[in-house]
Amino acid sequence: MLDLKGVWKSFGGQDVLRGVDLAVGQGEFVSFIGHSGCGKSTLLNVVGGLLEADAGEVNLDGRVITGPGPDRAMVFQNYSLLPRLSLLANVREAARAARPERRGAVNDEIVERYLRAVSLWEHKDKRPAQVSGGMQQRTAVARAFAVSPRLLLLDEPFGALDALTRARLQQQLIELWQHESETETVLMVTHGVDEAILLADRIVVMANPPSPSVLDVIPVDLPRPRDRTSVIDQPAFRMVQERLMALLTADEPAAA
Amino acid sequence: MTIVHPKTTEAEPRAGGTPQPSPPPPARKKGAGRLVRLISGIGWAAVGVAVFVGLWALVARFSPDLPTPGEGFTALRELLRYPFYDLGPNDKGIGRQLGVSLIKVFKGFALATLVGVPLGFLMGGSRRAWAAVNPIVQILRPVSPLAWFPIGLVVLKDVRSAAVFVVFVTSLWPTVINTAAGAASVPTDQRNVARVFRFGRLAYIRHVVVPHSLPSIITGMRLSMGIAWMVIVAAEMLAGNTGIGYFVWNSYNGGSLAYVISAIVLIGTVGVVLDTMFMRLARKAAA
Numbered sequence: 158m159l160d161l162k163g164v165w166k167s168f169g170g171q172d173v174l175r176g177v178d179l180a181v182g183q184g185e186f187v188s189f190i191g192h193s194g195c196g197k198s199t200l201l202n203v204v205g206g207l208l209e210a211d212a213g214e215v216n217l218d219g220r221v222i223t224g225p226g227p228d229r230a231m232v233f234q235n236y237s238l239l240p241r242l243s244l245l246a247n248v249r250e251a252a253r254a255a256r257p258e259r260r261g262a263v264n265d266e267i268v269e270r271y272l273r274a275v276s277l278w279e280h281k282d283k284r285p286a287q288v289s290g291g292m293q294q295r296t297a298v299a300r301a302f303a304v305s306p307r308l309l310l311l312d313e314p315f316g317a318l319d320a321l322t323r324a325r326l327q328q329q330l331i332e333l334w335q336h337e338s339e340t341e342t343v344l345m346v347t348h349g350v351d352e353a354i355l356l357a358d359r360i361v362v363m364a365n366p367p368s369p370s371v372l373d374v375i376p377v378d379l380p381r382p383r384d385r386t387s388v389i390d391q392p393a394f395r396m397v398q399e400r401l402m403a404l405l406t407a408d409e410p411a412a413a
Numbered sequence: 414m415t416i417v418h419p420k421t422t423e424a425e426p427r428a429g430g431t432p433q434p435s436p437p438p439p440a441r442k443k444g445a446g447r448l449v450r451l452i453s454g455i456g457w458a459a460v461g462v463a464v465f466v467g468l469w470a471l472v473a474r475f476s477p478d479l480p481t482p483g484e485g486f487t488a489l490r491e492l493l494r495y496p497f498y499d500l501g502p503n504d505k506g507i508g509r510q511l512g513v514s515l516i517k518v519f520k521g522f523a524l525a526t527l528v529g530v531p532l533g534f535l536m537g538g539s540r541r542a543w544a545a546v547n548p549i550v551q552i553l554r555p556v557s558p559l560a561w562f563p564i565g566l567v568v569l570k571d572v573r574s575a576a577v578f579v580v581f582v583t584s585l586w587p588t589v590i591n592t593a594a595g596a597a598s599v600p601t602d603q604r605n606v607a608r609v610f611r612f613g614r615l616a617y618i619r620h621v622v623v624p625h626s627l628p629s630i631i632t633g634m635r636l637s638m639g640i641a642w643m644v645i646v647a648a649e650m651l652a653g654n655t656g657i658g659y660f661v662w663n664s665y666n667g668g669s670l671a672y673v674i675s676a677i678v679l680i681g682t683v684g685v686v687l688d689t690m691f692m693r694l695a696r697k698a699a700a
Binding site: 205206207224225226227229230231233235237238239240241242246250251252253254255257300304 | 602603605606607608609610611612613616620621624625627
């Protein structure tokens with residue numbers, strides 16, 4: 158479905174991505190993990206169409222990506238809601254803009270469905286500043302799903318949240334992805350090893366500069382649905398965890 | 414590019430500026446504390462006015478042409494006794510004169526807002542528009558209102574319209590510059606949201622640019638209003654026909670400096686009222 162071929166990107170002479178090759182299949186949940194500055198967010202922004210690769214190309218269903226499109230939606234780390242709009246308006250206006258072909262009533266129905274799915278319908282008239290960080294990020298998740306993207310891009314979506322809120326949101330995300338939406342494929346950048354294993358089918362480990370690229374791809378062979386409390390006792394979880402830790406430790410940045 | 418900052422006329426008088434010999438008592442009732450602060454604020458304001466009037470009286474003693482504070486006060490009371498009388502084109506009450514000036518100011522200011530806000534959006538939204546318009550703005554901005562008057566007079570052939578034109582052309586700039594600065598400073602994450610969800614130009618302006626720049630637009634309008642009110646007096650002194658500026662000029666020619674001083678007090682008061690209105694508006698917009 159998604160095909161990256163030799164993607165290069167540099168900022169100010171510093172390579173952030175060096176020839177990234179990666180193929181993601183339909184219906185896959187792929188996590189990206191690596192130290193800060195390894196280019197994982199940059200890669201996500203290239204796929205999202207916010208950044209243009211210096212070399213190489215990104216294909217989505219056989220078409221080259223040249224910019225943002227309604228087939229992709231993003232959730233940003235800092236929520237990025239429009240501060241003067243209500244939660245409802247944030248979701249509604251984004252869905253309206255990304256899907257202009259939808260009829261208004263259809264759009265409203267979809268917006269309501271996802272706001273209810275993240276249990277925010279009662280708070281729909283509040284402004285972002287009036288609700289907690291977790292609620293803001295749930296709004297951002299609802300906004301992304303309301304576009305009905307085929308590919309969902311998550312840039313450290315739960316990084317700024319406390320552990321309990323994060324756990325609940327991870328659950329909601331998987332729920333939405335598997336049962337409540339037509340969204341098939343998810344790419345998620347994360348710092349959390351456990352989060353990556355819990356959610357993903359495959360984990361892409363990114364290497365640090367000087368050669369920032371794909372270091373390794375680790376499959377996660379755990380059946381779904383995964384229960385967060387029991388899954389960590391399974392041998393497969395332990396194995397992936399150990400491999401990830403070994404890779405990340407070996408790739409410790411020299412300066413750190 | 415200079416960004417004009419809002420004047421801080423609302424600087425809180427810090428507890429009256431009294432040096433406190435002992436630490437303040439803990440946990441005083443809130444209402445009582447506010448009352449004390451209010452009274453102390455008024456008290457110190459009275460002290461300031463008293464010192465100012467005292468200096469004025471001192472100067473007036475050595476310069477016999479300058480009216481004393483007492484004469485000024487009497488003149489002000491005289492003017493305010495019948496503020497709205499109308500005895501023909503050359504003899505109107507001070508309230509009427511102020512009203513005439515205010516109408517001209519509002520006309521010029523409304524025009525400046527109608528032109529300035531869209532122009533600011535254009536500048537803030539496009540680097541090319543900024544590069545094209547900014548030099549003109551920077552050159553025209555410091556031009557004195559008096560220099561504009563002949564142009565207005567010749568083109569519009571009417572002193573009233575010329576005064577409105579002068580108000581417009583001098584009060585335009587703060588609105589333009591502040592709107593542009595606001596529109597140009599939309600945070601990257603909001604811009605990214607608009608890009609990812611493919612906001613059209615209209616949706617982007619309506620949901621991102623306007624809400625983000627509203628506080629700076631109002632700041633710009635507030636500065637523009639201040640300029641407009643300041644400029645109208647000069648314009649009317651040239652136009653010599655109606656309004657508070659005409660009144661000042663007429664009083665001077667009639668040899669009544671006491672009236673001039675009264676007019677200054679009234680002009681300042683109206684200015685404060687206008688400024689306070691915009692400050693309220695700004696606070697509402699920020700909420």
